[in-house]
Amino acid sequence: xxxxxxxxxxxxxxxxxxxxxxxxxxxxxxxxxxxxxxxxxxxxxxxxxxxxxxxxxxxxxxxxxxxxxxxxxxxxxxxxxxxxxxxxxxxxxxxxxxxxxxxxxxxxxxxxxxxxxxxxxxxxxxxxxxxxxxxxxxxxxxxxxxxxxxxxxxxxxxxxxxxxxxxxxxxxxxxxxxxxxxxxxxxxxxxxxxxxxxxxxxxxxxxxxxxxxxxxxxxx
Amino acid sequence: xxxxxxxxxxxxxxxxxxxxxxxxxxxxxxxxxxxxxxxxxxxxxxxxxxxxxxxxxxxxxxxxxxxxxxxxxxxxxxxxxxxxxxxxxxxxxxxxxxxxxxxxxxxxxxxxxxxxxxxxxxxxxxxxxxxxxxxxxxxxxxxxxxxxxxxxxxxxxxxxxxxxxxxxxxxxxxxxxxxxxxxxxxxxxxxxxxxxxxxxxxxxxxxxxxxxxxxxxxxx
DNA sequence: TTTTACATACATTCTCGTATGTATGTAAGA
DNA sequence: TCTTACATACATACGAGAATGTATGTAAAA
Numbered sequence: 001x002x003x004x005x006x007x008x009x010x011x012x013x014x015x016x017x018x019x020x021x022x023x024x025x026x027x028x029x030x031x032x033x034x035x036x037x038x039x040x041x042x043x044x045x046x047x048x049x050x051x052x053x054x055x056x057x058x059x060x061x062x063x064x065x066x067x068x069x070x071x072x073x074x075x076x077x078x079x080x081x082x083x084x085x086x087x088x089x090x091x092x093x094x095x096x097x098x099x100x101x102x103x104x105x106x107x108x109x110x111x112x113x114x115x116x117x118x119x120x121x122x123x124x125x126x127x128x129x130x131x132x133x134x135x136x137x138x139x140x141x142x143x144x145x146x147x148x149x150x151x152x153x154x155x156x157x158x159x160x161x162x163x164x165x166x167x168x169x170x171x172x173x174x175x176x177x178x179x180x181x182x183x184x185x186x187x188x189x190x191x192x193x194x195x196x197x198x199x200x201x202x203x204x205x206x207x208x209x210x211x212x213x214x215x216x217x218x219x220x
Numbered sequence: 221x222x223x224x225x226x227x228x229x230x231x232x233x234x235x236x237x238x239x240x241x242x243x244x245x246x247x248x249x250x251x252x253x254x255x256x257x258x259x260x261x262x263x264x265x266x267x268x269x270x271x272x273x274x275x276x277x278x279x280x281x282x283x284x285x286x287x288x289x290x291x292x293x294x295x296x297x298x299x300x301x302x303x304x305x306x307x308x309x310x311x312x313x314x315x316x317x318x319x320x321x322x323x324x325x326x327x328x329x330x331x332x333x334x335x336x337x338x339x340x341x342x343x344x345x346x347x348x349x350x351x352x353x354x355x356x357x358x359x360x361x362x363x364x365x366x367x368x369x370x371x372x373x374x375x376x377x378x379x380x381x382x383x384x385x386x387x388x389x390x391x392x393x394x395x396x397x398x399x400x401x402x403x404x405x406x407x408x409x410x411x412x413x414x415x416x417x418x419x420x421x422x423x424x425x426x427x428x429x430x431x432x433x434x435x436x437x438x439x440x
Numbered sequence: 441t442t443t444t445a446c447a448t449a450c451a452t453t454c455t456c457g458t459a460t461g462t463a464t465g466t467a468a469g470a
Numbered sequence: 471t472c473t474t475a476c477a478t479a480c481a482t483a484c485g486a487g488a489a490t491g492t493a494t495g496t497a498a499a500a
Contacts, residue, residue, distance in 0.1 A: 001446040003498040009445060028338030030250035033489055046447050049491080116338050118248030131401050138404070158417055165405055166390065166414030169397055173389030176396065181351050184358070185385055194386030197378060201421030224479055225465070232479080253455055266481050269457080 013051045015041050017062050021108045029059060029117040056122050063126060066109045069099055070133070074140045085148035086208035089141070090199055093171055097191040100175055111179045138164055145202075153207045163202050170198055233271045235261050237282050241328045249279060249337040276342050283346060286329045289319055290353070294360045305368035306428035309361070310419060313391055317411040320395055331399045358384055365422075373427045383422050390418055 004012065019041040023032045034055060038045045052058040073095055080088035100106055113119075119127035145160030154163070174194055178185045185191070199208045224232065239261040243252045254275060258265045272278040293315055300308035320326055333339075339347035365380030374383070394414055398405045405411070419428045 001444095001448090001496050001498085003443085003445050003496090003500090005499070006444095012445080026340070028250075028340045030248075030338055031341055035489070044447050045490090047445075050445055054491080116340065118250055118336050118338065120246070120248045120336065121251055134397070134401065135404065155417070155420065159413070162410065162413040163417060165397070165410065166394075166417055169393030169405075169414055170386065170390045170418070171393070172396055173391070173393030174386075176392055177354070177385070177389055180347075181354065184355065185389075190382065190385065193379070193382040194389055197375075197383060197386055197421035198390070198418050199421065200375065201417035201419065226478095229479060255455075264481050265456090267479070270479055274457080 009051075012043065012047060016043070016048055016051060016058070017065065020058055020062055021105065021112065024059075024062075024112045024116055025108050029055075029112065034058075056126075059117070059123070060126060063109060063113065063129075066103075066106045069103065069106060073099060074137070077140060077144060081144040081147050084207070085144045085151060086153040086199075086203045087210055089144050089148070089167070090195075090208045090210055092144075093167065093195055094188065094192060096171060097174065097188045101178070101187045107179075110175065114176060114179055134168070138168055141167055148203070153203050155202060155204050158202050167198065167202075170195065229271075232263065232267060236263070236268055236271060236278070237285065240278055240282055241325065241332065244279075244282075244332045244336055245328050249275075249332065254278075276346075279337070279343070280346060283329060283333065283349075286323075286326045289323070289326060293319060294357070297360060297364060301364040301367050304427070305364045305371060306373040306419075306423045307430055309364050309368070309387070310415075310428045310430055312364075313387065313415055314408065314412060316391060317394065317408045321398070321407045327399075330395065334396060334399055354388070358388055361387055368423070373423050375422060375424050378422050387418065387422075390415065 016037065020032070020037050023037055023040060026032075027036070034045050034048050037058075038048055041047075048058065052061060073092065076095070077088055077092040080091060100110055113126075113130070117123065119130070141164035142160050145154065145158075145163045148154050149158075149160055154160070174185065174187070174191050178187050178191075185194075202208075236257065240252070240257050243257055243260060246252075247256070254265050254268050257278075258268055261267075268278065272281060293312065296315070297308055297312040300311060320330055333350070337343065339350070361384035362380050365374065365378075365383045368374050369378075369380055374380070394405065394407070394411050398407050398411075405414075422428075
């Protein structure tokens with residue numbers, strides 16, 4: 001077997017991950033065998049076992065490839081929330097939608113996690129990781145809503161914790177529906193239209209509006 | 221093999237479905253074999269194959285068992301929307317959450333569909349059916365929002381179609397998060413708290429409030 | 441020369457669909 | 471009413487294919 005350079009080996013690894021993404025989306029994780037992935041990549045299972053311990057390891061690596069993008073989104077939220085929390089939250093969720101819909105890899109991996117795998121048994125560790133991520137997200141959002149509350153931006157009766165949970169649920173739901181049936185919920189424009197009522201309910205007046213948005217009434 | 225009465229056979233069939241629900245939730249659909257289900261039910265695979273053509277058929281029958289409950293929910297929405305659409309919508313979504321969280325079978329089946337299976341390949345027919353259901357749901361909600369609009373209940377800039385999509389997404393997200401981590405989003409109370417801001421944003425004033433709810437500010 | 445990045449071979453297990461066996465329910469006939 | 475023939479509701483056995491993990495081979499990089 002022709003030995004490869006380290007660069008080439010790294011390219012093989014990426015090719016395997018890219019191929020896995022494609023097949024996992026098409027056929028589901030369970031029904032995609034390592035032989036399927038190897039063949040589609042023009043390699044053999046030996047290559048997969050060289051780079052990854054097993055299917056779960058391959059799947060985990062695939063998921064980890066998109067993590068940095070989400071860290072960056074929350075970093076940005078935190079920075080902007082120090083100035084105008086409500087507007088920061090509006091920008092954040094719009095960026096989240098734009099990121100998910102605008103990056104093919106992120107779209108694929110999020111789609112696979114949500115619709116193409118069963119995170120139980122050996123995959124449970126990934127499920128636990130997802131829950132952690134969800135809780136971190138909720139924490140970030142809650143802190144931004146708390147900051148908004150201190151500035152008097154929250155509408156009467158709105159609690160940061162619940163507002164955060166609701167927003168998280170709304171975004172999750174929008175993404176989920178979009179993944180299932182993209183034509184029924186064209187993003188990102190339709191996402192903005194779905195998010196507006198929530199922001200109208202949670203904040204006072206239009207403190208959450210971005211100067212670039214103009215009036216949402218006109219955009220709808 | 222002892223032949224059974226029709227009643228007993230029907231009981232066997234139900235037992236198989238119940239057992240499948242339990243195991244599908246625990247282990248995922250793919251990783252639950254028909255032999256697993258048969259053994260857990262104290263039967264053999266022969267019994268499964270007598271009642272169902274294959275695993276997909278069993279899975280389909282399991283899903284169909286919860287359909288009537290959802291038809292009833294939308295029938296009620298339609299009837300109540302004729303009187304007060306906004307309030308009808310509020311009642312509807314609260315009933316949806318109560319139904320999903322209050323019926324063990326519905327919880328299980330919804331959980332399995334959302335988190336424990338990969339609806340591709342042979343399961344695609346079920347996926348198509350889900351999409352249809354989602355579209356019917358969207359239609360129901362849109363019509364209720366249109367009725368609300370005709371009565372001047374919608375806030376300025378809100379379109380029925382988008383309001384319906386957003387509400388659908390919000391409920392879906394709430395249920396999804398609850399299924400994943402019930403302790404993080406205790407339903408139904410927390411669901412109501414997450415839904416209130418959306419209703420506040422979508423409707424004018426408190427036309428959506430149910431007389432039994434009192435002021436949501438107090439409940440939160 | 442040693443190590444690496446694969447390819448290939450081997451062995452095992454699992455799951456499925458189908459065929460066959462079997463005891464009993466049920467309906468029809470005597 | 472009893473008997474019989476058929477159908478039923480399972481249990482068991484068979485065979486085939488698929489997928490996995492591990493061991494081994496190999497040519498080239500380091």
